[in-house]
Amino acid sequence: MRERYPGYDVLAKRDTPSWNDQTRRAIDARMAIPLAARRFFSDDEWPTVQAICGRIVPQPRDRARPAPVAAMIDAKLAADDRDGYRHASMPPQREAWRRGVRAIDAEAQARLGARFHALAPDAQDEVLKAAQRGEARSDAWGDMPPAEFFRARLLHDVLGAYYAHPSAWSEIGFGGPASPRGYVRMNFDRRDPWEAAEALPGREADARRDNASVR
Template structure:
């Protein structure tokens, strides 16, 4: 994927009027998350990491966002969303059960652990989960498609898009308080917003982003 906002780093605004102290504290803490499990055991941790790599394939040559650790912390704190589909158990149990069931499916299909599968085989299993084509006693009446949508995709993507690296990727402005924005109309960019690379003008965008 081409770099749409070359040189843009939302963290470069950390010490500007766009970030209040509260935002600095919150983002600093997020960036300090250690890439190891507190909630999951080693086996489930390996499965979770492999799933995260497929749901959000992160580009090489860039600092890796510890998505699995962010999901793990949500469960360690049992930080819930405020609703639960009646067909699902509470989130900790759903994750434990879903990861074990996915491992069982990998073993049944290929005789190896999920994280050792080729990525195409991992994707095929995840698609089967998404379409509700996985079942068996390990699922214990928990619908695989619902687990995929409400837990796998929901928790993993919420974690990734809470990280500044993802904001750089999509050109989001990030924290904005007390300074907000001034230029509201089409194609108007405040000097503290990401500059998009237009064909033939990538260097200009990089220059603008690096000198924000």
């Protein structure tokens, strides 16, 4: 797939009027989270969690700053930061994650004879798709509906972490932090000089040049 915003890095604006001090503090702290930081998940759960995150948001292998998705979820669970609601069929988020991770591993064993993280990517996707469809072969799920876990817990937390990371913002051409400067050009096809330039087919070099001067 072609790169839509070649050379765009939202972090190039860190020291511009688009970022205030408190935003620098918050994003600096997020960028500093080690990929392997964890307080909540156990040694046994951790490779499964990392492998699940790797399939829900498969990041480019050569990415300079991969989003520490699993570590961000771990931090959310360690702090028990909740969302404000929980379906009556679901346990609280910590128990849901523990049980869900155990169940996905058990499904991998039951279906393909290996733990989830040991499977090939296609096989991992097969296990995840089964959960998404609500199919359970293992009784490790207990009374927790697999489809509800997949949609409301797993996808919710993985995407909530990934799209809160500057690498994801750069990938989709989002302007990122914007206070106090905000934006000026509001109409169709108009970008401020501090916004991502989109590569038109055959004109990637133009976009790369514009993106190099984003600040």
